């Protein structure tokens with residue numbers, strides 16, 4: 001399998017000298033291969049969302065720190081976005097915790113916005129999509145079980161339905177990679193499972209690479225073959241998700257207590273990772 005996402009030496013510091021400085025990512029090295037479904041896990045504030053944003057160039061690393069390339073194209077290099085990042089972004093689907101649909105717009109219109117990065121800008125701005133593009137959007141909605149809602153306003157949908165429409169938007173975009181940032185964090189368990197089933201289906205049937213940040217470790221174990229755990233901006237585990245034993249999770253999260261949704265119930269403040277926790281000791 002070829003490498004689809006490569007991150008080398010990426011660091012990100014928030015805050016300026018004099019203010020409170022916070023290192024959100026600390027010299028991250030990663031390689032994600034074509035067709036993988038990878039969970040990004042770790043305690044709140046460990047850097048999962050920040051890392052995901054860097055992968056699509058929504059965020060730039062520290063100057064002189066590292067590089068990110070996706071699908072063979074550079075996204076950023078030493079703190080600067082590559083001039084052709086817009087082209088690369090058109091190939092990357094991004095799913096947000098809060099769906100990012102336009103509530104006043106119809107569901108079909110929202111799904112068609114997936115084409116904005118590919119269609120000529122003037123056509124997208126005027127909403128001039130051709131019959132073939134509309135058909136693609138309808139097929140995408142059917143794939144996530146939302147075809148019957150095509151002409152409804154997005155604001156009328158439940159959270160789970162909105163997230164399915166957001167996934168249909170990435171299908172219409174014909175995204176080659178899907179980055180999903182906490183896609184199920186605000187959903188009830190049934191909707192969460194539907195969304196994870198759809199992401200897994202796209203991964204398995206279409207061979208799309210999926211990287212998903214998750215709070216619920218059980219979903220990571222069930223749906224993703226590989227898990228990458230961050231703690232205080234450092235990769236502390238990278239391996240098969242079945243190797244996420246309670247003892248290891250206890251060290252990653254600083255707790256052995258998990259709530260009903262299998263999200264870690266944090267009772268201890270985050271600690272620096274113990275030396276022995278780094279990568280090699282994961283098994």
Ligand SMILES: Nc1ncnc2c1ncn2[C@@H]1O[C@H](COP(=O)(O)OP(=O)(O)OP(=O)(O)O)[C@@H](O)[C@H]1O
Nearest residue numbers: 014015022024042043044045046047048049050051
């Ligand atoms: N725009 C920002 N400005 C300043 N600090 C930020 C910003 N974005 C993130 N941070 C900080 O970077 C660190 C990592 O945040 P991030 O949101 O990536 O963590 P996370 O693992 O996704 O957390 P959660 O699971 O709670 O969403 C945190 O300390 C956070 O406060």
